Amino acid sequence: MRLGANTWIGGGLFAVALAVAVTAPWIALTDPVMDANLLNAELPPSMEFPFGTDAQGRDIYSRVVYGAQISLTVGVVSQIANSIIGVTLGLTAGYWGGWWDDFVNGLTNVMLAIPSLIFALAIMAILGPGLVSLLIALGLTNWSYSCRIARAQALSLKSQGYVQAARILGYGPFRIMFTQLLPNMLGPIIVIATLGMGGTILAEAALSFLGLGIRPPFPSWGSMLSDARETIAIAPWVSIFPGLAIFLTVLGLNLLGDGLRDIFDPQATTRRA
Amino acid sequence: MTGARVTGAGGNGPLLKVENLRIALQGDGVTFNAVENVSFEIGRGEAFGLVGESGCGKSITALSVMGLLRRPLSLGGGRIVLDGEEIQDASAAEMRRLRGKRVAMIFQEPMTALNPLSPVGRQIAEMFVLHQGASWREAMDRAEEALRQVRVPSPERRIRDYPHQLSGGMRQRVMIAIALACGPDLLIADEPTTALDVTVQAEIIDLMAELCAAKGTAILMISHDLGLVANMCNRVAVMYAGRIIESQVADAIFATPSHPYTRGLIDSLPRLGERARRGRQRLTEISGVVPSIQAYPAGCRFNPRCPAVTDICRTTVPEATSLPADGIVRCHHHG
Numbered sequence: 001m002r003l004g005a006n007t008w009i010g011g012g013l014f015a016v017a018l019a020v021a022v023t024a025p026w027i028a029l030t031d032p033v034m035d036a037n038l039l040n041a042e043l044p045p046s047m048e049f050p051f052g053t054d055a056q057g058r059d060i061y062s063r064v065v066y067g068a069q070i071s072l073t074v075g076v077v078s079q080i081a082n083s084i085i086g087v088t089l090g091l092t093a094g095y096w097g098g099w100w101d102d103f104v105n106g107l108t109n110v111m112l113a114i115p116s117l118i119f120a121l122a123i124m125a126i127l128g129p130g131l132v133s134l135l136i137a138l139g140l141t142n143w144s145y146s147c148r149i150a151r152a153q154a155l156s157l158k159s160q161g162y163v164q165a166a167r168i169l170g171y172g173p174f175r176i177m178f179t180q181l182l183p184n185m186l187g188p189i190i191v192i193a194t195l196g197m198g199g200t201i202l203a204e205a206a207l208s209f210l211g212l213g214i215r216p217p218f219p220s221w222g223s224m225l226s227d228a229r230e231t232i233a234i235a236p237w238v239s240i241f242p243g244l245a246i247f248l249t250v251l252g253l254n255l256l257g258d259g260l261r262d263i264f265d266p267q268a269t270t271r272r273a
Numbered sequence: 274m275t276g277a278r279v280t281g282a283g284g285n286g287p288l289l290k291v292e293n294l295r296i297a298l299q300g301d302g303v304t305f306n307a308v309e310n311v312s313f314e315i316g317r318g319e320a321f322g323l324v325g326e327s328g329c330g331k332s333i334t335a336l337s338v339m340g341l342l343r344r345p346l347s348l349g350g351g352r353i354v355l356d357g358e359e360i361q362d363a364s365a366a367e368m369r370r371l372r373g374k375r376v377a378m379i380f381q382e383p384m385t386a387l388n389p390l391s392p393v394g395r396q397i398a399e400m401f402v403l404h405q406g407a408s409w410r411e412a413m414d415r416a417e418e419a420l421r422q423v424r425v426p427s428p429e430r431r432i433r434d435y436p437h438q439l440s441g442g443m444r445q446r447v448m449i450a451i452a453l454a455c456g457p458d459l460l461i462a463d464e465p466t467t468a469l470d471v472t473v474q475a476e477i478i479d480l481m482a483e484l485c486a487a488k489g490t491a492i493l494m495i496s497h498d499l500g501l502v503a504n505m506c507n508r509v510a511v512m513y514a515g516r517i518i519e520s521q522v523a524d525a526i527f528a529t530p531s532h533p534y535t536r537g538l539i540d541s542l543p544r545l546g547e548r549a550r551r552g553r554q555r556l557t558e559i560s561g562v563v564p565s566i567q568a569y570p571a572g573c574r575f576n577p578r579c580p581a582v583t584d585i586c587r588t589t590v591p592e593a594t595s596l597p598a599d600g601i602v603r604c605h606h607h608g
């Protein structure tokens with residue numbers, strides 16, 4: 001199997017982000033929250049502070065490194081939740097059809113009609129800021145694409161000979177869905193999940209930027225950008241580095257998603273970005 | 274887990290009895306009968322053949338026995354009795370317990386009938402797990418044994434192969450292993466060799482016949498090939514446009530075909546040896562085409578193509594006339 005440049009570059013970027021998040025305690029230079037020192041405020045990048053310092057004199061490099069933990073946790077965990085919800089709904093809807101399919105379709109259309117960020121914002125407003133609220137808000141609002149894909153795959157796979165054969169051999173509906181349909185639709189599902197994860201990371205940044213996600217002083221890339229708003233003209237590095245981290249991670253996920261799509265599904269399942 | 278067998282009529286009556294089966298095809302506001310008035314019986318361990326041109330309703334007859342008709346098709350009437358139990362109204366859950374365990378089926382496309390992402394051994398083993406509650410370890414051992422029975426070479430290695438690593442003939446062997454895994458009473462084989470190379474066809478048919486004979490499994494053999502079916506089966510029913518038009522003991526159908534359509538089928542077979550001397554010298558074909566469901570003619574449905582057609586054929590559906598040895602024919606001019 002040829003992996004292609006997209007997969008390598010995208011996978012590489014994402015792997016670096018993951019590695020940074022996992023090894024944060026060892027590769028960070030200072031504590032991201034506690035080591036504030038107003039004497040060092042807004043220093044440009046130097047040997048001591050590779051990415052410079054912010055308004056409270058904290059090392060931006062260390063904060064970006066720790067920020068990876070939060071951004072990726074939110075991205076991975078809530079996207080897994082989205083995939084599970086979307087695939088469960090889409091798979092059962094496509095396989096069973098009937099009123100359940102109509103219901104799921106309606107629900108999906110409603111979800112697609114509401115901007116998911118606004119929906120997540122509303123949930124955050126109810127739950128209050130914090131990591132758990134973020135996971136819930138973003139894990140419940142981005143399943144429509146997974147659902148669409150799973151449903152379409154179930155519809156086309158269920159007329160395959162081996163699915164018919166399974167029915168003829170006495171497989172029950174859940175066994176058919178789990179052993180015959182799910183493994184055969186995993187490719188497109190993974191593609192959508194990868195692309196969706198980029199979206200979730202962006203959404204986390206947006207919510208934190210708006211002060212509804214991770215609250216300062218804890219470092220998430222979005223909350224760091226939020227902090228940097230006032231000083232963007234005089235100390236651009238305060239916003240450049242967390243911005244770059246978001247950009248590279250999401251770019252990596254999008255490239256990876258595209259690369260995987262070329263591998264799994266040469267005819268390309270389209271998704272509006 | 275050995276499901277309690279409902280006996281009663283079971284034990285001595287026929288294994289499968291299909292009576293006046295009607296299959297409805299829901300069209301736009303109209304309902305057609307894709308199959309009507311189809312009756313046949315299969316005894317325990319008997320090989321029964323169902324023959325007819327493509328589109329005459331063989332596959333949907335088989336699906337109705339499995340309880341698997343799906344919209345726009347549905348059971349329009351009739352009785353299906355398996356081992357003394359009426360199953361035409363059985364619930365989905367009851368049918369699921371029969372399928373694969375009491376009645377198994379293999380069909381035409383061995384290329385697509387196996388899950389491409391699952392090793393073939395696993396797919397055989399799944400039957401033991403599903404229907405007999407076996408553990409996976411035990412089931413895998415039995416899957417290897419099942420592969421050996423269908424004469425797949427080096428089964429201990431083949432159980433780990435994926436379907437794409439096997440040839441069409443090998444895959445059909447795997448399908449036979451899956452179908453016969455739980456020792457069903459009836460095996461329905463719907464054109465099991467049509468998609469295979471001619472050289473492999475005979476092997477597969479022989480294998481099926483041999484295994485079923487050894488296990489006492491009855492076969493419902495479905496094919497468009499009268500020669501193949503007559504070779505393998507004790508009795509043969511010939512279908513035309515949704516009806517059984519003749520049914521006889523296999524040898525008798527060649528010796529004394531009673532319906533003009535059956536005669537046409539036999540005359541269109543390339544004949545060897547004895548048969549070639551008996552009949553006409555040239556291969557003939559039946560003129561015309563099979564009518565589509567929407568355009569079935571009134572009366573005898575074969576009348577537009579029949580060489581012996583008269584007025585009554587165009588107006589009146591012929592009743593079944595008895596032939597020797599439980600045979601029947603539906604023709605106004607038989608004999």
Ligand SMILES: Nc1ncnc2c1ncn2[C@@H]1O[C@H](COP(=O)(O)OP(=O)(O)O)[C@@H](O)[C@H]1O
Pocket residue numbers: 298307325326327328329330331332333334344345346565566
């Ligand atoms: N799912 C379906 N929808 C509509 N018509 C069908 C369907 N399945 C079968 N038919 C019709 O029923 C008739 C019998 O089909 P089938 O049993 O598959 O024929 P055979 O197996 O003898 O070739 C055909 O005319 C076919 O067009």
Ligand SMILES: [Mg+2]
Pocket residue numbers: 328331332333463464
């Ligand atoms: Mg058929």
